[in-house]
Amino acid sequence: MSVFTRSRSAKVLGAVAVAGVSAIILAGCAGSSEPAETSAAPADDREDLTLSIGTVLPQSGSLAFLGPPEEAGVLLAVNEVNDAAKGLTIDLTPGDSGDADNKAFETTVPKLQSAGVSAMIGAAASGVTKLFLDSNVSEGIITFSPANTSPDFTTWDDDGLYWRTAPSDLLQGEVLGNLIAEDGHKNIAIIYQNDAYGTGLFGVVKEVFEASGGTVVAEASYNDGDSSFDAQVATVTAENPDAVVLITFDQFATIAPLLVNAGQSAENFYLVDGNLKQWGTDVAVPLEGAKGTTPGPVLEDDFQARLNDAWTADGNSDLADFSYAAESYDAVILLALASLAANATDAAAISGKLQEVSGGSGDGTTCTSFAECADIILEGGTADYDGYSGPVTFDENGDPTEASIGIFQFGADNMHERIDTR
Structure with a gap:
């Protein structure tokens, strides 16, 4: 497990240690605008929430081999959140990102924006995300990638609306x-x-x-x-x-x-x-x-089996690869927990809780499933979700500070x- 921290104002790579996987520290401060702060509501003041999210993942193009495991991760997480019946239901709209060459995202992203989603899971390719991230920021929509690794996103002017479960390159x-x-x-x-x-x-x-x-x-x-x-x-x-x-x-x-x-x-x-x-x-x-x-870490056999079951239930062939499946699953779980903690489904409120539910605020009780974490939140506590991709533990830039290669x-x-x- 490697621990590294970065800040949005960092502009250059700097020196990188050459012995093992060392800490990477780039000094700086947060971006120019901050997400809204909200407090978890008592259970008796809550109404059931419906969280609308979409996917912008590679069903076509040069990264299409990553599509099935990423979509399987999203699908499994949505199923488990909805089955948990904790007062939050996810409404999922899947879509193709394609790549920077075929530009399938140019159809998918406007469609999801018009549908009023609070968050989009994707894209896989950093170059593709760069082509629609500013548009999502303008629309006040969270962009949450399970696979973007470009260091550029650490310093992106994103109004706190960009997050990723994959570590920087x-x-x-x-x-x-x-x-x-x-x-x-x-x-x-x-x-x-x-x-x-x-x-x-x-x-x-x-x-x-x-x-x-x-x-x-x-x-x-x-x-x-x-x-x-x-x-x-x-x-x-x-x-x-x-x-x-x-x-x-x-x-x-x-x-x-x-x-x-x-x-x-x-x-x-x-x-x-x-x-x-x-x-x-x-x-x-x-x-x-x-x-x-x-x-990504070594995935538990049970988790791989659940991913495969969720994926093949729709008539798809067995998964041949599990790359970024855990990161995709964790992205959905974290969005759901942040929405529950904020008692809201608007993007600004969710963004205001994402660092907290990942354990990045330094507070909270460790939990490892949506249902377990949801119970902590509903009882008035603070959840610290440790996922299948790792502890995550977001910094103020929306980057995970703990990851493995x-x-x-x-x-x-x-x-x-x-x-x-x-």
Whole structure:
């Protein structure tokens, strides 16, 4: 478990420790406006609440493999909140985010805004969220992402309406940079997507790896929507690196064979959460030995079974991946608890309670389910929800201050398994 803190006024990364997963501290202060403060109402003064939320998650596009586990997490949480019958019911409207190329969010977001949702869960891609976050802020709607990792959101002028259960890439980048160095590599190349996600993670990995004494001998970027990567592969292979970091989405399936055909060994590939999927036969070259990182803890078997049951109940196939499922589940639970604590469903009131119900205010009784936490709130207490993605514990910027990063390795079947957690 790693603990790190950040502040909305931070403008630069600063020094990053190179031994293990260290604390990251960026000094500063909160944004220019604060969410409304409300107090929990006594149980006898309450009326039943209906909380309307929507999803902007990738049903299509280059991150579509993350859609099923994220949507399953949302669906399971909604079912469990509604089944708990604690005076709050969630009305869910699902929608597609697509990606920055197909722009499905341009249809979904206005539809959800017109429907009067208090919060949107999504997007998965940082670059997509950036394209509609300001619009949601203008409409007074919470944007709550289970998978955004760009460091830029820590300092975003969001009126307290942006939250995420995924940690900033300040953490994933540190873990990955250290892992590459610990594996004995000295001269690496990096291919990365030229967007908020790719450039942010690229910068951290490079800084951490070079601080360890290594050298980034080549770097090449591409734009989302590109289909040809010959130039990028030629740039990095010309410098004969001993490892290649690939900060991509599904483009990895095209780039990996090009690198192997150019003489690079796949066992020296390092992947990230955007492309760390169970590739199987979808990649035309063996990936055995390749490693990658994804935020999130080891999930309990019971939780995975509940996720799968919720997902397949609608006729979907079994989940093949659980990336960001816990973060999606926790996002819904935290929104529901904040609404219950505020005894309101408007976004400002909910935002005013999100840090509190996560334990970020330093008060509260620890609880691990919606029903347990709801009982604490209904009895006049303060709940501190510890979820399946971790304790969460939001700071004043809406960032989780406690998170873990999984390290995975591919086998001969191009399927990966977790080998470590940091």
